[in-house]
Amino acid sequence: MKFPKFLFLLALPILLSCKNTKPATPTGYQGQGPTPIVSTRTKPVQRQWRGVWAFQDSTVFFSNTFDGARLNGVAHDGGDQYTLWITAENTPINPSPWYGFQVWSSIPRELKLRFTYDGSRSRYYPKISRDGIYFKGLDSTRYRIINPGEGDFGIKAAPEEIEITVAVDAQPTWITAQELYTSAAVKTWVDSLSQYPFISNYDIGKSREGRPMNLMEVNGGHSKKALMIISRQHPPEVTGFLAMKSFMETLSGDSPQAKAFREEFTIFNVPLMNPDGVDNGHWRHNLGGIDLNRDWQEFNQPETRAVRDFLKQKSEEGYEFVFGADFHSTWDDIYYPIDTLVTGDKGKIVFDWIKGITDRLPQKKTNISTTDKITPTMVSRNHFYVNYGMPAIVFELGDNTPRDFLREKGRVAAEELMRLLMK
Ligand SMILES: [Zn+2]
Incomplete structure (x- = not known):
């Protein structure tokens, strides 16, 4: 050569x-x-x-x-x-x-x-x-x-x-390697959803290279019960983003269920946690050379700090976080919840949710890997739970999961979550 x-x-x-x-x-x-x-x-x-x-x-x-x-x-x-x-x-x-x-x-x-x-x-x-x-x-x-x-x-x-x-x-x-969803493409999607009167988006910080950390807020009734949804800490994990996109579109949709849900819950979404990594074509890290999903304890990176500070501010404003999810991609679809030995009754909703999704989508078995190690927090899910008591999950989609199935899974996941939280 x-x-x-x-x-x-x-x-x-x-x-x-x-x-x-x-x-x-x-x-x-x-x-x-x-x-x-x-x-x-x-x-x-x-x-x-x-x-x-x-x-x-x-x-x-x-x-x-x-x-x-x-x-x-x-x-x-x-x-x-x-x-x-x-x-x-x-x-x-x-x-x-x-x-x-x-x-x-x-x-x-x-x-x-x-x-x-x-x-x-x-x-x-x-x-x-x-x-x-x-x-x-x-x-x-x-x-x-x-x-x-x-x-x-x-x-x-x-x-x-x-x-x-x-x-x-x-x-x-x-x-x-996967479909191209750059920071500009993600912003176009966020802006298109923000045409709805109950959706807005704003910046909660800047990445290391100065890109905006953009947050979408879905808020139909000024409720202080809130969900925190993030994705793409790892740049190539486009399939996790695509499922999250469908999940957010369902929560923002026209169904009677979604309309009622938005009266009761506010959804905060950071769809692109690592804009520098995505636009620079990184394999995994941010521009600080760090896996962001190891930084939720030390907060050495501006991207994780932006979300940490946002959550703290909202909590001080009286928001109660009732659910958190972080979308990723890996070899195959998999769920990483926190064991109810740690979370108790409060965490059961995550398992009921997984069961609800699985019952409706029996064609694809999704493995579950439960953890009881939540400190040091390091990963987003543990930060969400330890600091805000949020039942939280890492939601992983396969690299090769068919795209129409990703969309369906995101939609079903949103519908099942709305059903359980509205109970
Ligand atoms: Zn990942």
Whole structure:
């Protein structure tokens, strides 16, 4: 493989920083173990070089010059074959190699693209778009596993290396790890819902790179019983966001149930907890190089501090938080509630809710992994419960869960929650 010279300059710090990397912990759908205690003090991140790569007498081009892009190097292997180099913002990091780039060719041709991830695995099945808005999965006949790697369970079932074939022409083709939902796209969605008189949105802080931490408030009756809903602390976890989006749209909808619910409950929603990570195409961390969902004890990062301060302020204003949810994505659908040994009767609603969703969606079994370790808080769910007594859950959706099912699950989850809270 031949990389342009400047890429070696970029590569050096990454290669050095990888020396101390422990093997990443696999996330099986049987559930994660207890969260290890880690420092969340800011660490440096490797910013990706942004630009356009030109090959074959400037007829073939690759670009990472858009929000959500990630492409760290391109090598022309000869003919119409290329190797793509995709690296993380810093290490150690989970195996969630986000990528996103545009490719085009002034002469129509078929390119073969190999993906390499600096030791990680090919977790995300490629999504293709011609306009950067509508994405669909690559045709399976154009997807080839080069190196399956070791293991066949959970994240280990993902191949180490893949090659895809794409037909390109002068119009750019987007190739991304999941559908592209940048901070701008999320804001467009929030603004469209905010057309309703009972929905508003406002900023509760700024990210490390100065992006707004935007909060949507659904408030039909000025009730001080409140829900706190967040998502996308981890940038590639688009499926969790999509389920949350459907969940919020159902709570904001026209049904008699939703109308009655909004008279009794106020919903606070931060749909994009890590806007810098999303727009910079990060695998997991914020621009402080930190997994935000380990920072709910120390609060070293501005994104978690914004929500902490918001909750404190609302609590001082007399709001009582009755439910909290944090939407994520992982290998498969899974629920992470807190054991009722800890939460008592108050926490039962979470389990009744899970049962209600499962009874209505029997076609997909969702595993439950209960925890009784809630301090140090570190993760959002534990902060919500320990500081505000909120029955709370981490709601995980699979990377490959069909998108129509994600929408249905988000809708059913909202309907079941409204039913239980209105009882
Ligand atoms: Zn996550």
